[in-house]
Amino acid sequence: MSNPSLLILPGDGIGPEVMAEVSKIIDWFGAKRGLKFDVSEDLVGGCAYDKHGTPLHDDTMAKAQEVDAVLLGAVGGPKYDVLDFSVKPERGLLRLRKEMDLYANLRPAQCFDALADFSSLKKDVVAGLDIMIVRELTSGVYFGEPRGIFEEGNERVGINTQRYTESEIDRVARSAFELAMKRGKKLCSMEKANVMESGILWREVVTEVGKDYPEVELSHMYADAGAMQLTRWPKQFDVIVTDNLFGDLLSDLAAMLTGSLGMLPSASLGAPMENGRPKALYEPVHGSAPDIAGQGKANPIACILSFAMALRYSFDKGDEAARVEEAVNAVLADGLRTADLLGEEGVQPVSTSEMGDAIVAKLEASL
Numbered sequence: 001m002s003n004p005s006l007l008i009l010p011g012d013g014i015g016p017e018v019m020a021e022v023s024k025i026i027d028w029f030g031a032k033r034g035l036k037f038d039v040s041e042d043l044v045g046g047c048a049y050d051k052h053g054t055p056l057h058d059d060t061m062a063k064a065q066e067v068d069a070v071l072l073g074a075v076g077g078p079k080y081d082v083l084d085f086s087v088k089p090e091r092g093l094l095r096l097r098k099e100m101d102l103y104a105n106l107r108p109a110q111c112f113d114a115l116a117d118f119s120s121l122k123k124d125v126v127a128g129l130d131i132m133i134v135r136e137l138t139s140g141v142y143f144g145e146p147r148g149i150f151e152e153g154n155e156r157v158g159i160n161t162q163r164y165t166e167s168e169i170d171r172v173a174r175s176a177f178e179l180a181m182k183r184g185k186k187l188c189s190m191e192k193a194n195v196m197e198s199g200i201l202w203r204e205v206v207t208e209v210g211k212d213y214p215e216v217e218l219s220h221m222y223a224d225a226g227a228m229q230l231t232r233w234p235k236q237f238d239v240i241v242t243d244n245l246f247g248d249l250l251s252d253l254a255a256m257l258t259g260s261l262g263m264l265p266s267a268s269l270g271a272p273m274e275n276g277r278p279k280a281l282y283e284p285v286h287g288s289a290p291d292i293a294g295q296g297k298a299n300p301i302a303c304i305l306s307f308a309m310a311l312r313y314s315f316d317k318g319d320e321a322a323r324v325e326e327a328v329n330a331v332l333a334d335g336l337r338t339a340d341l342l343g344e345e346g347v348q349p350v351s352t353s354e355m356g357d358a359i360v361a362k363l364e365a366s367l
C-alpha cells in the first residue's frame with residue numbers, strides 16, 4: 001500500500017518558519033515510528049500571487065483535492081494590501097475551504113498546565129481548560145450573495161449577505177454533536193436569533209439535530225453573551241458550535257485563554273472521501289504575523305499541534321497525536337518559551353527552530 005499523501009502549503013510571513021518545524025516532526029515519524037508520508041509542497045497566498053498572479057493556482061487546487069490531507073501555514077501580509085480584492089492572499093485560503101467543501105472547522109482551545117499563569121485571565125479561570133469550537137467554514141456572510149461594493153445614488157454601499165441553508169446547518173451541527181459524544185457530552189450553540197433570521201433557523205435546525213443525540217446536553221446562547229461567558233468562566237463549555245463569522249471571532253478570543261494565538265491549532269474537515277477519510281486541511285488559527293516574520297520569533301506549536309490533529313482525524317493515529325501533544329506539554333513544563341509566551345521573570349526566549357528541536361527531542365525521549 002502506498003504511503004498517505006500530504007500537501008504542504010507553507011504560505012507567507014511566519015508560515016514557512018513554523019512549517020519548517022512541522023517538517024522535522026514529520027521526518028521523525030517517518031524515521032522512528034514507520035509512519036511515512038508522501039509529501040509534496042506548493043504555494044498559496046501572496047507567494048503564489050508573486051509567482052502566478054493568483055493566490056491559488058488551479059494545479060495547486062487540483063492537488064489539494066487529491067491528497068489525503070493538506071497542511072497550511074498562513075497567508076497574507078502588508079505587501080499585498082494594495083492588491084485587488086479578488087487576488088488577495090486570503091482568497092486563496094477561502095477558495096481551498098470552499099472548493100474542498102471543508103464545512104466543519106475544529107478549533108480546540110486547551111490550556112497547558114505550564115501556561116495557566118500566562119493567560120490574561122486569572123489562573124483558576126483557565127487552568128485545565130479544554131474546549132472545542134466548531135466553526136462553520138464554507139457558508140454564512142463569508143460567501144453569501146449578493147456581495148460587493150456598489151454605487152447607490154451619490155454614494156457607495158458595501159454589501160455582504162449572511163445566508164445559511166438548513167442542510168448547511170444540519171451537517172455542521174452533526175459534526176459538533178458527534179464530537180460532543182466523544183467528549184463531555186455538552187454542546188452550546190451560539191447565534192443571534194434575537195436579531196437575525198439566519199440565527200432563528202440555526203437554532204431550530206440545531207435543536208432538531210439534537211433529537212438524534214439525546215445523551216448530549218444542548219444549550220443555546222446569543223453569540224455576544226457567549227463571548228462574555230467565554231471570558232467569565234470558559235470551563236462551563238465543552239463543545240461550541242457557531243457560524244463562520246462568530247466562529248472566527250470567538251476562536252481568536254479563545255486563543256488568549258490558552259496564553260497565545262501561537263498555541264491554537266485547527267482542523268477543517270469535509271465529508272468522507274472514497275477511502276473513508278474526511279477531506280481535510282490543517283492549519284494554525286493564527287495568521288502570517290508580519291510584525292515578527294523573518295526573525296525566528298514565531299511560536300511553531302499551533303502548527304505542530306495542527307499536524308497532531310491530522311494524525312488524529314485523517315490518519316486514525318490518536319495515540320501518535322497524543323505523543324506530539326505530550327511532547328509539547330513536556331517542553332512547556334521545562335520552561336521553554338518562544339517570545340509570545342514571555343512574562344515570567346528571567347526567562348530567555350527560545351527561537352522557532354529551538355522550540356521545534358526541543359519538541360523532537362521530547363518525542364525521541366518518549367520511545
Ligand code: NAD
Pocket residue numbers: 014018073074075076077078090093261262263283284285286287288289290291292297298299300302340
Ligand atoms: P496574526 O495572527 O498574523 O497576528 C496577530 C498577533 O499575534 C501578532 O502580534 C503576531 O505577531 C502574533 N502571532 C500570531 N501568530 C503567532 C505565532 N505563531 N507566534 C508568535 N506570535 C504570533 O493576525 P493579523 O496581524 O491580524 O493578520 C496578519 C495577516 O495574516 C493578515 O494578512 C491576515 O489576513 C492574515 N491571516 C491569515 C490567517 C491564515 O492564514 N489562516 C489567519 C489570520 C490572519
Ligand code: IPM
Pocket residue numbers: 076090093094248285287
Ligand atoms: C482565520 C483567518 C481567515 C478567516 C482569513 C485569513 C481568511 O482569520 O482562519 O481565522 O477569516 O477565516
Ligand code: MN
Pocket residue numbers: 248249252285
Ligand atoms: Mn481568524
